Amino acid sequence: MANTQTPLILGIEGTAHTLGVGIIRGHNILADERTMYIPKEGGIHPRESAKHMARNIPTIIRKALDSANVDLKEIDAIAFSQGPGLGPCLRTVATAARTLSILAGRKPLLGVNHCIAHVELGKIITGAKDPITLYVSGGNTQIIAYNLGFYRIYGETLDLAIGNALDMLAREMGIPHPGGPKIEQLALEWESKKLLPLPYIVKGMSLSFSGLLTSAKRMLRKGVDHRQLAYSFQEVAFAMLAEVTERAIACTPSKSEVMLTGGVAANQRLTEMINEVAREHQRTFHPVPKKLAGDNGVMIAMAGLREYHVQRFLKLSQSTVKPKWRVDEVPIPWMKKSIA
Ligand code: AMP
Numbered sequence: 001m002a003n004t005q006t007p008l009i010l011g012i013e014g015t016a017h018t019l020g021v022g023i024i025r026g027h028n029i030l031a032d033e034r035t036m037y038i039p040k041e042g043g044i045h046p047r048e049s050a051k052h053m054a055r056n057i058p059t060i061i062r063k064a065l066d067s068a069n070v071d072l073k074e075i076d077a078i079a080f081s082q083g084p085g086l087g088p089c090l091r092t093v094a095t096a097a098r099t100l101s102i103l104a105g106r107k108p109l110l111g112v113n114h115c116i117a118h119v120e121l122g123k124i125i126t127g128a129k130d131p132i133t134l135y136v137s138g139g140n141t142q143i144i145a146y147n148l149g150f151y152r153i154y155g156e157t158l159d160l161a162i163g164n165a166l167d168m169l170a171r172e173m174g175i176p177h178p179g180g181p182k183i184e185q186l187a188l189e190w191e192s193k194k195l196l197p198l199p200y201i202v203k204g205m206s207l208s209f210s211g212l213l214t215s216a217k218r219m220l221r222k223g224v225d226h227r228q229l230a231y232s233f234q235e236v237a238f239a240m241l242a243e244v245t246e247r248a249i250a251c252t253p254s255k256s257e258v259m260l261t262g263g264v265a266a267n268q269r270l271t272e273m274i275n276e277v278a279r280e281h282q283r284t285f286h287p288v289p290k291k292l293a294g295d296n297g298v299m300i301a302m303a304g305l306r307e308y309h310v311q312r313f314l315k316l317s318q319s320t321v322k323p324k325w326r327v328d329e330v331p332i333p334w335m336k337k338s339i340a
């Protein structure tokens with residue numbers, strides 16, 4: 001019998017590099033176990049990351065059940081990241097989720113959109129009710145806000161995600177993956193704050209980072225100071241993100257909150273800039289704390305909880321993965337129908 005009050009939900013994240021298992025009872029986090037695939041060289045290799053997940057999944061699930069102090073049979077539903085993401089990773093995690101749902105006593109299976117999971121967990125953690133979300137990570141860069149039954153994409157990258165661009169710049173500097181934090185550190189060391197000329201590319205409400213990366217790589221080959229390049233790259237890329245966030249604010253006069261999430265939300269300079277944009281437009285600012293801004297299983301469980309309450313359970317035949325699943329394809333019946 002389904003528990004509609006405070007269901008116990010296990011969520012599995014596995015879209016790119018992080019395998020995460022979260023267990024929640026209602027909004028209480030009982031377990032948050034993770035392991036991250038770190039490539040020996042270069043960027044994320046989808047099959048290698050999937051192998052890392054397959055190898056670690058039994059241990060991470062066991063650890064999560066132990067730290068939550070619950071038995072698998074007590075779990076009310078299994079949520080998993082159905083997309084978007086890397087096919088081999090998604091398939092590994094979907095297989096684990098199907099198996100668990102059967103082992104737990106044929107419990108409902110919930111297919112969660114990874115980007116929506118970031119938004120839903122962010123709202124619960126920061127207290128934002130109906131925010132404009134800037135979601136910046138290794139695989140995604142989007143400005144998302146709810147409108148008339150769906151989360152709509154107000155702006156997004158046309159090519160590279162910001163985290164990916166930072167990681168690729170770092171790799172070119174000989175810094176191992178993930179390079180974002182090291183780029184931030186280098187930028188802080190550039191005290192003169194003199195900028196290098198780099199291309200600033202905003203097209204309507206969307207962004208492009210590939211030209212910026214190409215120019216930065218070219219400068220690197222000419223022997224530019226790494227600190228100055230890191231500083232300039234951040235200033236230009238984050239100003240682009242701030243501009244499109246500002247436009248989204250202008251398009252949504254009824255919304256009073258700005259949320260920042262995704263792994264790149266850990267960056268202090270970006271946080272400062274988005275906070276400033278929110279303040280200038282009298283919006284409250286809701287940064288998701290670093291620990292829960294990156295990929296994790298808890299966010300999948302929280303979005304799964306929303307799905308559970310509207311009884312959007314998957315049949316096994318509907319549980320195939322969706323590597324290119326967009327946020328605006330998923331009906332959001334748990335939000336009331338606001339307009340811009
Ligand atoms: P996610 O895909 O959401 O787990 O986020 C991972 C991405 O966040 C990677 O591209 C990291 O390089 C990036 N990242 C993590 N910390 C920072 C930071 N302090 N500054 C910039 N990027 C960061």
Ligand code: MG
Binds near residue numbers: 114118138262294295
């Ligand atoms: Mg993510």
